[in-house]
Amino acid sequence: MPExxxxxxxxxxxxxxxPAGSLAMAAAKFASAVxxxxxxxxxxxxxxxxxxxxxxxxxxxxxxxxxxxxxRQAVTTMIGILADATRVxx
Amino acid sequence: MSDEAKVGIVLVSHSAALxxxxxxxxxxxxxxTVVIATAGGTEDGSIGTSxxxxxxxxxxxxxxxxxxxxxxxxxxVLTVRALLSESENLPGPLAVADAPFVEGTxxxxxxxxxxxxxxxxxxxxxxxxxxxxx
Numbered sequence: 001m002p003e004x005x006x007x008x009x010x011x012x013x014x015x016x017x018x019p020a021g022s023l024a025m026a027a028a029k030f031a032s033a034v035x036x037x038x039x040x041x042x043x044x045x046x047x048x049x050x051x052x053x054x055x056x057x058x059x060x061x062x063x064x065x066x067x068x069x070x071x072r073q074a075v076t077t078m079i080g081i082l083a084d085a086t087r088v089x090x
Numbered sequence: 091m092s093d094e095a096k097v098g099i100v101l102v103s104h105s106a107a108l109x110x111x112x113x114x115x116x117x118x119x120x121x122x123t124v125v126i127a128t129a130g131g132t133e134d135g136s137i138g139t140s141x142x143x144x145x146x147x148x149x150x151x152x153x154x155x156x157x158x159x160x161x162x163x164x165x166x167v168l169t170v171r172a173l174l175s176e177s178e179n180l181p182g183p184l185a186v187a188d189a190p191f192v193e194g195t196x197x198x199x200x201x202x203x204x205x206x207x208x209x210x211x212x213x214x215x216x217x218x219x220x221x222x223x224x
Binding site for chain 1: 206
């Protein structure tokens with residue numbers, strides 16, 4: 001029975017290329033589909049180029065939505081990467 | 091998935107500097123766990139392509155899961171095609187990506203780093219054509 005899960009985080013730095021890569025690599029490990037939303041833009045978290053294309057900057061809210069058997073864990077992992085990666089302003 | 095061999099990447103460019111710089115960017119974004127071998131420029135270091143360099147890069151990049159090749163432009167594509175049509179002693183499986191060079195390399199590297207198979211890595215590279223930057 002697939003579940004869905006959602007959480008949001010406010011970025012403390014810009015979402016640069018390296019954290020986008022970390023998000024995409026982590027998203028690929030989950031069976032759930034994971035989507036990131038910033039304002040009106042959405043991206044499949046597995047696509048590093050789509051994540052970079054969000055152009056998310058410091059102070060913006062990123063919503064993570066996952067649907068699938070490991071949705072909860074996927075959202076927790078994504079939120080963790082978004083919080084850590086943007087903190088160092090990589 | 092991550093215990094298995096990863097798909098390797100070969101960059102074929104007219105310029106050694108372009109190939110190496112692109113490999114460096116993709117390596118940083120992809121966490122440095124994928125072999126990205128470069129075949130840039132001619133044997134004497136000028137702008138052009140070298141079938142021998144591509145052959146060497148394929149051997150370096152092959153870890154047993156196959157190699158995705160990204161050519162930059164024009165004769166890079168022709169050189170890769172010539173090599174694939176003539177040689178029997180190539181590692182395999184091999185796939186050539188019809189993709190923008192930098193974006194395709196980054197997308198392919200990230201997918202390979204996550205344990206994607208050669209089909210997934212090729213698709214990631216080719217989907218890069220549709221990714222918008224703005």
